[in-house]
Amino acid sequence: MSGNGNGHKYKVVLGYGTCGIAAGATAVKDALEEAVEGGGYDVDLDIAGCMGLCFKEPVVEIFDREGGSVIYGDITAKKVPQLLDEHVGKGQVIEDWVVKRSEDPNACEGDFLENQLRVVLRNCGKINPESIDEYIGIGGYEGAKKALTSMTPEEVIDEVSASGIRGRGGAGFPTGTKWGFARKSPGDVKYLICNADEGDPGAFMDRSVLEGDPHSVMEGMILAGFAIGARHGLIYCRAEYPLALKRLDIAIEECHEKGFLGENIFGTDWSFDVKVKKGAGAFVCGEETAMMASIEGQRGMPRPRPPFPANSGLWGKPTNINNVETFAAIPWIIYEGGEKYAAIGTEKSKGTKVFCLAGKVRRTGLAEVPMGYTLRQVIFDVGGGIAGGKEFKAVQMGGPSGGCLPESKLDTQVDYDQITAAGAIIGSGGMIVADNRTCMVDLARYFLSFTQDESCGKCTPCRIGTKRMLEILERICEGKGEPEDIDKLQNLAADISAASLCALGGTAPNPVLTTLRYFKDEYEDHIFNHKCAAGSCPALITLRIDPETCTGCGACVKVCPTDAITGEKKEPHLIDSELCIRCKMCLSRCPSESIISE
């Protein structure tokens, strides 16, 4: 909660999502609890979900009575006593640790958040996700109450249509239209499914929303169920998200206690309930027909469409499926009005979109921006540019189904149609940034190995076709590419795209196609010159040590698995290229960046 209403002088809120926990937030939590119990500080401790500041986790935000706050990053258990002593005890801000302070929001790393517009993430990192009262305290469930008590289902659909929101799962289908189909589809029993089977490499916004603000998803589902006439809601969430599952369970239980789920919700004659179905971690189960097969207890394999789920979905009944991010935006739309949402964004892509900044960007994390921002704004203004002062090379958007865009496309607006025209997709919102040390052939190879591993194996083009494409790429990376390989890749890609059963196979060649479109010279360099200009493909590089900068610290000698590095202490070292297996362990350890890969 912004502010501090419990009479204590300060409120200390720890970011306690999976990302924070992975970075050590549990030790910080223990240290905070211990210090507050023993130290007699005048504070109220609380947790919140992920704020999206992955690059600064674990994160602690300290609120004062006036509503001002300071966000500290990289907090460890060791830093806790000093933090409490100085900030809480003496009222002194520890400048070196500050990520953002409300007095000067753009200073430090504050512009990461200031450059964003948060609708979906409006509550993430601000409220305790395990407390329905905190959600209600900031106006939660008002949208659902308003809709169920004073609106017709058609009016809810009209409001969503007016907002112009398009499905945030990846395909970008207008949500209002989808709900309209499900509403009109005849049948007494209808199902509503929330797709929380987030699986794109580098995408974690759904997890963050479920962990940080599960009630907004729940409220979105209540609204959708009412709008389409479904009394049964299901959340298909992958089992690898234990914290999200735990917080969903808590949220569902709290909703039952408050009468927001179950029979006659909000005192009306409408009934709606939600159950959670754990997915076993198959990427393809994010595809809606495979997901429904999985819910029905079958192997998660897609089936052709039509029939579409709105007509014949789960157990053959009309079914509506939306993504976590879509549901999380719905309460805001109903409460604030569709027009307000439609005022944000571009002509055909309304509202905001959450992106997961990952890869070689300086500030990794969650970035929610209005549609229409340019890629440059997202990567440089929000993301803070490239890590380690290196050069930007490409951004991979939309995960394995998406594409790589080069620097010349950085001024493309984030908008479904413009990104698609450029060769990538918005998809679920993954943005993996590559610098000049990233080999684009290897990047394409990585994504194709992912789709090949995750292909369900049902249809021929995806099962064997992507395997053959992968083999060609592996060959090129090993310096064994042949001149006709580029044509072979392009032809195979076209047939796989046209013939695959579902979108997993249909879009699997995209990373190859876009890298061929924008970085064909790198392919040719590998094939004809047996060179990897990025210095990445082990078979095509040699490692050497720059004698000018090498300090002879010996860090490389310690990590070299083949004892290929020799040299006297404090003297420049040498790599024996006969022994070197080009694992690049030395490169990652060298403090003076003296190891050159070429």
Next chain:
Amino acid sequence: MTNGRLEVEEITVEIDGSKCTAPKGSTILDIAKANGVDIPTLCYDPRLSPYGACRLCLVEVEGARALLPACYAQADDGMVIRTTNEKLERIRKTLVELLMSDHPMECQGCSKSGRCELQKLAERYGITESESTSTFAGETHEYEMHRENPFVMRDYNKCIMCGRCIRICREVQGVGVYDFVNRGFKAIPGTPYDKPLQETPCEFCGQCISTCPTGAIKARPYEDTGRVAARDMLRNACAYFKMSEEDMMEALGLEGWVTRTTCAYCGCGCQLDIHVIDNKVVEITSPLMVGSGQGNLCVKGRFGYEFIGSDERLTKPLIRKDGVLVESTWEDALGLVAEKLGEAKKSSPDSVAVLSSARATNEDNYLIQKFARAVIGTNNVDHCARL
């Protein structure tokens, strides 16, 4: 309803320029088949629910966003469909090439040769051994052969993942022994925990054999015998010379080798094709979509034929004399039966009971009850009910 019949709504579609009418609810493939338009398929079997996996039957439909699988997509009234053009044929060729790139090139030694659906498509698209090894050469599977039971042999190196074995076991037999395991290139049909079939609920009906389009699932009783080798050679010759089996037999001056008959095991009336070489049965299949069985058989119909050529089969009547069964003539044997029955009837007709067999025809069974009631005068008639 008119004349007590349900009126079916008709739709009209255009396939490759010709107008075709069909009942509403038909798939594009149904209509194409009914109108003699050939669309290649591999995962399609008319006995099974459509699947849309092999992608060979993809067709172009005007106004559709993507190509549609003809086996799965229901036709709508007014649809304009193209089943063949340069793009579709190129895709089909790629698909067959991809399948062949992970398929053992040993048609000559495969007993499915000549009946293999993949082999026919490879021929159709001009894919020969050398070509496929050059275009998409890459990793191939090397699975162990499953030969753990006397009925079903599985060689997944020849599997094309059409899912027909899985569907027929689940949908027609209601057993569900198979499902896919693993993902990606490694995906393959399998049994629970890779157990041998005899440790699963398998009934050994061999339905999976009947639907497998390639040599991945085959019947074991017929392998490794000289006659089977002879039959396979003949089939290979048919494939090589592109002759029908009938023409080949005629050219070689041999008797027809397939006899169509009705299964005698129970009253279902399934149609059998009995494959005979050198006056011995080597295989039994059932013609697809013919008769009451529609091409489906049970373990008895498919595998229970050993008795036909068994050495233990009685060929002469036996009469027990002094406790020992002695070979006799039909005249003596039937004379003895008539004499004994006559005596029994005289003392009390109800001292006689007549037991007939499910293996006999309806007509024979009718006669035997008539004999019991009218000739002997007893109602003690029964039947072994099933075999």
